Amino acid sequence: MNLNLIFIAISHCLLVYVQKAAGTCLLPIVFRNSAWRDSTKGNLNFTDNTMSGWRTTAYFQNISQWECFIENSYELKGYLIFKSLPTVIFRGVHYTGYMCMQLTKVTDYSYYYYLVQPQQSIASEERIWYSETATADISTICNTSSIEPLEQFHMLIKSGYEWEARQYCPNPVLANFDYTYFGSDGIVYCHRTLAQWQVCGDRQTMTFNYTACNKIMGYSSGGQVWCVGTISSKNTFFMVYNNDSDVNELTTFRFTCF
Template sequence: MKMFRNIVIYFTVTLITGICGQCTFPSPFASSMWHDSTRGDLTFTDTTLTGWDVTLSPTQTIDTWTCLDYADSSKLVIKATSRFTLVGSSQVYVYACLVLTEVTAGVSYTYQQRNVQEGNAAQNRLRFNSAGTLASASDVCDDTATIPTLDFHVLVLSGSESSAAVILPTSFLFSADYILQASDGTLTCNDTVDVMDMCSDTSALTFDYTTGNCQEQVAYSAGGSLYCVATVSLTSYDCAVFYNRDPTISGTATRFTCICSDGNTASVAPNNCTIYQDATSVPTDADMTTPVGYLINFGAKTR
């Protein structure tokens, strides 16, 4: 994964009144909009964040956050305006630690949530506290938590999507005919000659849906044009997260897509990579059972 510097953001759910010296978000986040591969579109003002919604239960969602502390160039503590009621318990304050890695300076980041998954809060990686007194990195972040490599999310600055594009891993750099394989084994695009192109532009992925080619939507993109915005290399395959260039997202399309490939086969998942996604198996949801994507089998390749 391309890395430049790390930023750690600490989230705490509580409420604070405006005071002299109110924390403000640093550049490039202040007064900006971002696309989040998990949460959707985010809006930052100088002091608030909306869109980073966390659903804790069928009836409880945290949707508004404020900047609580900006101690130096690498750490932020922010808070939300509500508390969470645990089953059979009183309300608690909720914290989440996000560790960000800059991918392209000022326009794109990946991040992981540095906490264990909470079984009684929809498996979100959070930290609960009844007193609401946690306020530092050592309080909030769990550096002992085991975070799978692919358990990450992507942020892209709105309006700078093309600037966020990065070079694809070598295992992706080819053009090829392809066949799609659903979780039940059903094949599509197997009776036409189609092109999945990652050669013409080595930081982009394109499909040709014109008449005569397979009309099946690939990579959750109606227009068939995507930018690569983050990459991860594992032992025997690579994964890339793509930003869908469709002007609007509708139907089965998603703004982000994750593809893991070994050069012969690829798995495709909407939005983020799934935690244990590989190149040869249909991706599954967090329950490790429910399929959430499909496979691509490549034909003859050109480089």
């Protein structure tokens, strides 16, 4: 009788474990039910377990909806891992896209990330891995043999907290500058002795004097952008944020990389 009781207890525990493992993958709390701005993809919306707005194509089909795939990957390795919803179909075969974001926290309201996967020709050269199977392991999805170059970092800023995400501009630009503006047609529109680019007044803000040079910088009609992220190695790369109210993500944009 005792042996039977023990067997039943163990069987019950195993059943509970299997149900738990097959349950819904949850995103980190900081992303759940919130909206974020992506420097590459625009506005993203998160639920407890999905992300929408991160648009790409594969086999000439559009994808913008993603589902959390491996829970706790952020706590363990700093990864956010998603699978595409729905699958894409090519020659009758269903393919699932898998995306691995390697995140680094900048502030409580901002992160920068890299996509950890080689570029894929079937994905319009995006770093998304596609498979015929609905299962994949973390080492395959997050292929560390090919990570984006240092200067190709992406920024995520939580919507409504852009002011709190500001950072000091990097040391090489903590000064006041004259600059020359070269148009895409090769014509010089502003001479360096006339234009003014100021950072000293507010170390988190780059201000351009449009009276001296009326050419738009950083897509900002007001002439101000905020520094939000910096990556440095042999060179320094930094991202600025345009807080104008009339940004359309077609001809004007939120983010510019210097």
